[in-house]
Amino acid sequence: MIISKNWLSEWIDLSDISTQTIVNTLNSIGLEVDNFKSVKAPDKVVIGKILEKTKHENSDKLNICKVDVGNEVLQIVCGAKNVEEEQFVAVSLIGALLPNGIEIKPAKLRGVESMGMICSSSELGFGKSNEGIMILDESIGELVLGKALNEYELFNDEIIEIDLTPNRGDCLSLYGVARDLSAALDLNLKEINVLKDNENSVGIGRILSIKNNTKLDGLFTYKALEIKEKFKLNIVIQIRLALVQKYKNSPIENLLSYSTHATGVILNAYDFHKLCKECQVDEKVVLEIKVQEHGEYGIYYNDKLISLAGIEQKDEFKINDDSKIIVIEASYIHPNIVANALAYYKNKNDMNYHTLRGSEPKLSLGIDYLSNECLKIENISIFSGIQQVFCDIEEKIIGIFTSDIDKIIGMPIDRNILVKILKKLGFEISAINEEQINVKIPLHRSDIANIADISEEILRIIGIDNIPSRALEFKEKNRLNKIYFDYQDLKNLRLKASHNGYFESIHYVLDNEEELNFLGFKCIKNKLINPITSELNTLRSTLINHLLKAVSFNLKNSRKKIKLFECGSVFDEYSVEHSKFAMVYCGFKEEAKISNKAKPAAIDFYTFLAEIKSVIGDFTMQKSNHCFLSPYEQANVYKNGKCIGFVGRMHLSIENKRDLIKTYVCEFDVENLKQEFKIVKNYSKFPSMSRDLSILIPKGFEYDKIKKAIIKLDINILESFKVVDLYTDESLGDFYSLTINFVFRDFEKTLEDSIVIEQTNIILQTLNEEFGLNLR
Known part of the structure; x- marks a missing residue:
């Protein structure tokens, strides 16, 4: 985004603000300045008037001009096609040094002396504004012959180039940048003095009507112009467009580009007679707005698509230098609609570059600005009135507490300052109470979604350098709840079992009902309607059955020492879920080796109990009577006075049926295996x-x-x-x-x-x- 300080001054009073201050302010509020420079006409370039023009005898392209520069009349040879008598021009006198490094000296061109140079805008460093020399007019002020050109504001300007982020489409105009500066510098925006239409002009309703039968998420305003004769733009518009690199060859296109760059309002133009080729002035064109396949809005005439609003216009309906009646369309389309459509059309241009980022929704601003410039041109007449498509676009409202803003920013913000900043940025504020306010998000800020975004707006205007630094605090919600402790307890059990040489085994929660009944465990009363296999036809009521199958599988693969454990869910006869922890030890205490002469001792009850103790801690045992365990080696296990499960050797009949060797098992309720915290006690210094x-x-x-x-x-x-x-x-x-x-x-x-x-x-x-x- 390129802005001119003098052009920007149309919107905000910067007379007492230096360019460096403006640049620093823009950087501080997030509008990063990529480059800025002074654009000034060289010294010894003055205003002159062409008194006489004669053809050069020795050249078809050169003219000999008599130019009045105030205190003398100079003879200057000029080759520009557009040079004419009575024109006011920029004259480089002898000794002037131009931006391209050329020094003006007395010269002879085809034998004729030339005592200076009639300059074009590009030769003076202001960009190309036309074909040929630059023709001055009183739009820059009173034209005084011999007056230095750089004494006029237009030719003594500052150019600032801003590198905008994609979410700041609201600053793709001078008005948008001025709006942010007004908040940062605490200045008021200037009001546009709207010129009145000619009361005797034809109303727009005589030639144009808009039809819409759908609910739109956009705004449309139409104006009409009549071009009586071809016209030229004043030098101010030409130079400003050249400086911001927006100059085009068509005068009416330049007017549209000038108004859009100034206001941010998207303006589109249709040739009236291309829409209705046989229409007369008093005949009416009816345009219809329709929703397209991908949500975008199409503008139709006689069921023929003439443009996609905010995206592209069909070439056959565009204006040219011969256009007489022009229909101007100002529109605002929500950026999301444009983004969705461009995913399909993939047609990038200046129009959708603006609309994709968010254009200015205040359409009257763009129409009034354009109308003011047109009313200054004698060859343009404006049809009175406008045609509008009204739709209620619901603006988002965010309720905020000022205390929350203070917490996010890191310092208390005076409520009056907060409200003032937001209002200057275009937000509407309504108070609920002393602490809470409602903020209505303007359409031009579609990137604002929550209180954090609003806080950022306030912060960038106040300035992050004005926020006192403080230590960074990390606060996290306490997550030491039952779920966490249950997870930790189970993790500790698994780690302890693993450290004692046990391997974790994982099985399906489904099991075989017949096998569970044989072991003496009660299955769930509710039968599975559609089991995945006949062997897995119920929910398991113990972990032991699957572990025994795993032991049998390992034995068949020549393993003689098998230590497994499993943590998982089981279900009682009422289908209530419980978490269990089970261990199984089968075979020998150690592998065959030299020290045991390849005859290791078999596992015994006391060895298994010792390993259980190293996993779950201290426990006691009482006599039990489980049918699947050996009547001589089994017990119920108690911890803290509660029965938590059982331990014992598998019954000999089960070992024989499943081809097992000596096998010990245990199974405990995880709920009763909570981590025991060590309680510190006093100890005696005396011997025991x-x-x-x-x-x-x-x-x-x-x-x-x-x-x-x-x-x-x-x-x-x-x-x-x-x-x-x-x-x-x-x-x-x-x-x-x-x-x-x-x-x-x-x-x-x-x-x-x-x-x-x-x-x-x-x-x-x-x-x-x-x-x-x-x-x-």
């Missing part, structure tokens, strides 16, 4: 004393009774006790010798033997009184 008591107990007597009786005594100095030996021989008959190790410790003093003996006697006395047990 240990005593072993060997007690005769009848065969079949449960140790748990002894344990509960000792705990019930609540002996303060008893730190711990445990079974260390179980012995029997013929001399003991129907009794076992159970050796229990007791550890005593006092927190206040060193224990004496007499105290320990006293406490052991209390223990023995209690066991004797309650169970009739004595020392061996």
Whole structure:
């Protein structure tokens, strides 16, 4: 986007603002300046008037001109085709240095002296504005012969080139840039002084009517012009268009381009007589707006497509230098509609470059600006009135709390300043209460979607350099909930099992009902209506069945030591889901090797229990009666007073049926295997004393009774006790010798033997009184 400071001053008063300040401001508000430069006519270039023109005797293309430059009349040889008498022109005097490096010196051209040069706009560094020399007019101000050209604002300007991001289509015009500058510099935009149409002019309704039967997501306004004779644009329009690289050869196209660059409103032009080739002035053309296949809007005349609004126009209806009556169309189409359509048409041009990014929806601004320029031209008459297509485009409203804006930006923003900035940027504000406001998003800012976008608008105007820096804070919602802890507990179980040499096994949640019933597990009462196979015809009620199949498979593949575990879901008879953890150990304690002479010992119950303890921690056992386990090696497992599952060797009949060797299994409720946090306790600095008591107990007597009786005594100095030996021989008959190790410790003093003996006697006395047990 290229802007001229003088042209920009039509929209905002920049008389007291330096170009460097403007550049810095544009950069700070996100409109990055890619380049800026001064464009000034060279010194010794003055205004002159051609008094006389005669043909050069020795050249068909050269003319000898007498040029009045105020204090003298110079003879200048000129080769431009458009040079004529009475023209005001730019004259480079002797000694002038042009931008292309040429210094003007006295010269002889085909034998005729030339004391200067009549210049074109491109030779003075202002770009190409026409074919031939630059013809001046009073649009630049009063033409004073001999006055330096660079004393006129038009020829002493600043050009700024802005590199816009794709979402800032609202700044593809001088009006859009001025709107942002007005907020950043706290200046007011200038109002356009709209010139009135001739009261005696023909109304547009006499020649044009618009038809629309669909709900549009766009805006349309139509105006009509009549070109009485060919005309030329004033030098201001020519030079400005040349500077911003928008100059075209057609005067009416230049007018449209000039108005669009100034206002951002998309303007399109149709040749009236190409629409209705036999129409007279008083005949009416009816244009119809229709929705096309991909959502874009087509403009039709007599069911013939003449243009796609905001995308492209059919060549056969475009204007040219011979056009007499011209229908001007101003339109606004939502960028999303244009984007969807261009995905199919893939036709890129200046029009859809603007509409794809978002054009100016204030159509009256573009129509009025164009009308003002046309009314300054005698050869153009304007049809009075306009034709419009009204549609209610719903503007998005975002409710915001000013405190939320403060949090996003990082500092408190005065509410009045906040509202002032948004209003200057074109937002409509309505207050709900002291804290909350509603912000209506203008159509020209289709990129604004939420409070973060609004905060960004305020931030870029205030300036990020004006926000005090502070330490970056990372805040995250506490995610240490039940789901997380359950996941961690299960992960820890799997890791511990893996560290003990167990491999994880994963199976389907479906199982065989007959096999589960044989093992003694209850299946779900609700039968599966459509099982995937006859072998997987129910939901599993245990993990054991699949693990046994995996063990059998490994045995058949010559594996002699098999350690597997699985975590998964099982379902009770009421189809309620539970999480289980199961382990299986089959075969030998170790692989065959030299140290065991290739005859490793088979796994035993105590070895399996030790490995379970290293996985789930301390536990106790009580007698159980599971039909699928050996009656001699099985137990229910308790942890923290709750039964969490079972452990034992598979029943011999099941081992034989499934071709298994010695196999131990366990299965626990995951819900009761929670991670145990270590509780810190005080410890005594005094030494402990240990005593072993060997007690005769009848065969079949449960140790748990002894344990509960000792705990019930609540002996303060008893730190711990445990079974260390179980012995029997013929001399003991129907009794076992159970050796229990007791550890005593006092927190206040060193224990004496007499105290320990006293406490052991209390223990023995209690066991004797309650169970009739004595020392061996």
